[in-house]
Amino acid sequence: MQITVASWNINSVRLRQNLVVKLLSEESPDVLCLQELKSPLEFIPVETFEAAGYRHVVARGQKSYNGVAILSRHPLLDAGSRDFLDRKEARHVSAEMENGITIQNFYVPAGGDIPDRSRNSKFGDKLDFLAGMRDWFRERPPARTILVGDLNIAPREDDVWSHRQLLDVVSHTPVEVELLAEVRESGNWTDITRRDIRQGKLYTWWSYRARDWNASDRGRRLDHIWASPDLVGGDNSSKVLREARGWERPSDHAPVFATFEV
């Protein structure tokens, strides 16, 4: 049995619900994970998603900031959420499918502009959040689990438009890249996107501030799909739907997809 999972930082689920429906109708993944809903739980437009055939939603909401949701064509069981910084931020939610696959959906803190925790507490929060993920996976090694989300780190040289110019830019600093590697190793996760698309520049995010995001193409691969070891053996295929970054009033992120044989 094949399942296709997608992950998309939507940057306001209410403003862009039409784009979510467009993605669902054109691509019809089994599961779509969203981040940055920027909405309380009660205002997430679940009826819109139901009408598009995604009747099962497990979400955590928060007014104005963060927010994560898992939309599915198939039944889901709420498998809980963790508050890694103990601040009531909606940055994680998980759900279990009837086939026993667990989906973990993360929105890692962006970390502010200065990559130094003594001058920028947001950078410290990001490192603490990642350390919390690492310690949690060490305690509880994941099985039959797909981890997705906006991890806000582009780990490889070919995950950014210029490795040299981004070495001291938050999202690509060595301390973040090393910590993300610890998170990955702690759960024996495989970076499925890079298992399927092994070489070459690959981005999922382009700044709103560029005059022409497509022409300048100064992107970063911030959005990820990982799998636990027991899901890595079968045939996978992955893609980034870059065209979604060019849709009308777009998110600054493009969705990433992975198909699994489970």
Next chain:
DNA sequence: ATGGTAGGTCTCCTA
């Protein structure tokens, strides 16, 4: 070297 855009609780915060 700088500043550029976008969304929401909207003249300030986050990304």
